[in-house]
Amino acid sequence: xxxxxxxxxxxxxxxxxxxxxxxxxxxxxxxxxxxxxxxxxxxxxxxxxxxxxxxxxxxxxxxxxxxxxxxxxxxxxxxxxxxxxxxxxxxxxxxxxxxxxxxxxxxxxxxxxxxxxxxxxxxxxxxxxxxxxxxxxxxxxxxxxxxxxxxxxxxxxxxxxxxxxxxxxxxxxxxxxxxxxxxxxxxxxxxxxxxxxxxxxxxxxxxxxxxxxxxxxxxxxxxxxxxxxxxxxxxxxxxxxxxxxxxxxxxxxxxxxxxx
Numbered sequence: 604x605x606x607x608x609x610x611x612x613x614x615x616x617x618x619x620x621x622x623x624x625x626x627x628x629x630x631x632x633x634x635x636x637x638x639x640x641x642x643x644x645x646x647x648x649x650x651x652x653x654x655x656x657x658x659x660x661x662x663x664x665x666x667x668x669x670x671x672x673x674x675x676x677x678x679x680x681x682x683x684x685x686x687x688x689x690x691x692x693x694x695x696x697x698x699x700x701x702x703x704x705x706x707x708x709x710x711x712x713x714x715x716x717x718x719x720x721x722x723x724x725x726x727x728x729x730x731x732x733x734x735x736x737x738x739x740x741x742x743x744x745x746x747x748x749x750x751x752x753x754x755x756x757x758x759x760x761x762x763x764x765x766x767x768x769x770x771x772x773x774x775x776x777x778x779x780x781x782x783x784x785x786x787x788x789x790x791x792x793x794x795x796x797x798x799x800x801x802x803x804x805x806x807x808x809x810x811x812x813x814x815x816x817x818x819x820x821x822x823x824x825x826x827x828x829x830x831x832x833x834x835x836x837x838x839x840x841x842x843x844x845x846x847x848x849x850x851x852x853x854x855x856x857x858x859x860x861x862x863x
Contacts (some may be wrong), residue, residue, distance in 0.1 A: 608762045608791065609711055610740035611819070614861050617841035618850050619649040619715055621824050622666065626848060631694035633673060639705055642847060646862030650825075651715045652841050654702055656723035661685040662730055668719070674699065681722060688863040694728050703730045706740070711863065715764075715794075715843075718744045718753060728756045730809045737761055743794055750790070765818065767789035770804075772814060777808030792841065796819040797834070810838040829852050 622643055623638025624628045625631070632638045634652055642650050653666040657680055670676045670683075676691035691699055706714070718724060731737055737760040744750050747766030754763060765773070770793050793813050797805045805822055813820045819854035822834055823839030831842055844850045 604853060610741050611791065613648050614859070615840055616835055616854070616859060617821065618647060618845040619651045619720075619821070619841060619843040620645075620647045621651045621843050621845045622853055623650055623652070623779060624847050625845070631673070631793075632692075632697065634666055634699075635693045635697050636664075636705060636708060638701045639664075639696055639709060639712070643709055643863055646851060646860070647847060648863045649715060650709075650840075650863075651711045651717070652705070652801060653717040653719050654723050654727055655680040655719050656726045657685045658682055658798045659684045660722075660726045660746065661688070662723055662726040663814050664700045664702060664705055666719070668716075668758065670699075672683075681720065685774070701730075703734060706734055706736050711739075715741050715743060718742055718746075718749055718863070721746075721749055724749060724753050724756065728753060728761075728848075731757065731761065734799070735743050741792065743792075747789075754789070760826045762792075763790045764792045764794045765819075766813070769793075770795050773812045773818065774804060774809055776812040777806070790818065792819045794823060794841075794843070797822050797825070797830070805834070805837070805839065807837060825827070825850075832857075 620642035622633035624641035625633040625638045639650050653662050654662045655665045669679050670691045674691035674693050674767050675695045689698055689749055703715050742753050743760040743764035747768045750766045769789050795804050819840040822839050823843035824848040825831055825842045826842050828849050
């Protein structure tokens with residue numbers, strides 16, 4: 604478990620703009636540099652994004668494995684070199700950005716980066732090393748093995764979220780609190796959905812178990828104002844949202860919005 608990391612130095616709660624500010628005129632511009640800039644301009648300190656690796660090992664801000672849904676090109680990112688991927692236009696308007704371009708453009712912003720494939724782990728770590736960006740980037744993944752690998756390569760300077768297995772340990776510990784199993788979890792943030800199918804993941808017992816383990820609970824993807832309020836009242840420390848305008852209003856109403 605990582606503690607006392609500069610990434611966590613910002614005030615609570617943590618508001619994370621999911622794939623940037625892709626609303627209104629930017630509705631089709633998720634994970635674009637324009638969406639990230641807009642989130643920061645609107646006052647966000649934290650931005651969530653995703654990375655894939657091109658065939659020649661360039662880490663790019665892109666959620667899908669393929670270009671088809673969000674750009675005017677097609678094909679798998681992993682099968683194409685950067686020279687071709689950079690020609691794709693998000694929403695038909697703006698080129699895909701390399702991770703290093705995003706970090707350079709927004710040097711004061713903290714990024715929560717979802718590692719989408721095994722192939723992107725090494726390019727991701729190289730970018731952080733080259734740019735000395737460990738203090739403002741955290742890694743997340745739906746793969747425990749991928750997170751274990753990135754921790755080995757990056758060392759203790761890299762803050763990570765819990766993988767699914769570690770989050771499961773916390774959930775079980777919520778039902779069996781006397782076991783205090785949190786020490787088995789690896790990571791500083793449990794970034795989880797409120798529900799998984801019929802299963803409720805985030806409840807009072809889960810938040811309590813995370814607290815015992817020294818782990819922050821972040822919920823995704825929360826777009827409803829009432830649910831935002833309920834989760835914050837429950838003790839959730841971070842919210843990832845596709846409605847950064849709504850989350851900002853909720854935090855302003857609660858007197859806890861501190862813009863970047």
